[in-house]
Amino acid sequence: EAGVAQSPRYKIIEKRQSVAFWCNPISGHATLYWYQQILGQGPKLLIQFQNNGVVDDSQLPKDRFSAERLKGVDSTLKIQPAKLEDSAVYLCASSPRLAEAYEQYFGPGTRLTVT
Amino acid sequence: DAKTTQPPSMDCAEGRAANLPCNHSTISGNEYVYWYRQIHSQGPQYIIHGLKNNETNEMASLIITEDRKSSTLILPHATLRDTAVYYCIVRARGFQKLVFGTGTRLLVSP
Numbered sequence: 001e002a003g004v005a006q007s008p009r010y011k012i013i014e015k016r017q018s019v020a021f022w023c024n025p026i027s028g029h030a031t032l033y034w035y036q037q038i039l040g041q042g043p044k045l046l047i048q049f050q051n052n053g054v055v056d057d058s059q060l061p062k063d064r065f066s067a068e069r070l071k072g073v074d075s076t077l078k079i080q081p082a083k084l085e086d087s088a089v090y091l092c093a094s095s096p097r098l099a100e101a102y103e104q105y106f107g108p109g110t111r112l113t114v115t
Numbered sequence: 116d117a118k119t120t121q122p123p124s125m126d127c128a129e130g131r132a133a134n135l136p137c138n139h140s141t142i143s144g145n146e147y148v149y150w151y152r153q154i155h156s157q158g159p160q161y162i163i164h165g166l167k168n169n170e171t172n173e174m175a176s177l178i179i180t181e182d183r184k185s186s187t188l189i190l191p192h193a194t195l196r197d198t199a200v201y202y203c204i205v206r207a208r209g210f211q212k213l214v215f216g217t218g219t220r221l222l223v224s225p
Contacts, residue, residue: 004158042202042215043159056212091158104213106158 004107006092012113018080021110025094032069034077035091043091082114119203124220133190135219137203140184145207150188152199193223
């Protein structure tokens with residue numbers, strides 16, 4: 001089966017610009033996650049969707065970050081305006097169903113550099 | 116908020132067993148131990164999980180102590196492709212959030 005797809009793989013922007021990342025989860029997976037991974041650290045959950053509803057966005061900086069999952073499939077994560085500290089890899093993951101989601105499948109990530 | 120302690124780095128010779136320890140002394144009765152790994156420039160990959168019994172799959176074995184305060188991930192015959200950061204995570208089943216620490220960087224050498 002096809003894995004989690006993300007695009008773009010790399011993005012370089014200047015601070016105060018905006019950027020958007022796209023994620024296509026594994027077909028049929030109801031739960032979708034966005035993580036931020038800063039160099040040298042483990043991934044940190046930003047937001048979790050169950051179908052097209054938000055389950056957890058407690059660590060999403062809502063003044064500049066937004067995410068949506070229209071129709072419960074694809075998702076986009078947006079940053080506006082970007083700051084230098086947003087430089088990180090943004091990982092998307094999906095899992096089959098909330099109750100059985102002991103295993104999350106991760107995409108390759110988008111590496112964002114803010115200059 | 117990671118509840119686990121892992122050594123920052125370990126070395127292993129190719130073909131030998133790699134034993135990666137994890138301390139989780141505050142684990143609750145309903146919390147499972149999960150292991151993920153992250154190869155360079157890739158997203159994390161699920162390896163194995165367990166509650167209190169030892170577990171084995173095609174990738175690795177998980178040994179959990181009787182008091183459940185620590186565990187060991189065993190890669191029986193490490194290869195160069197096993198070089199990665201290994202994350203030990205404790206989490207209650209049904210509670211979906213994975214809280215990653217900094218993990219153990221395993222270097223497998225020829």
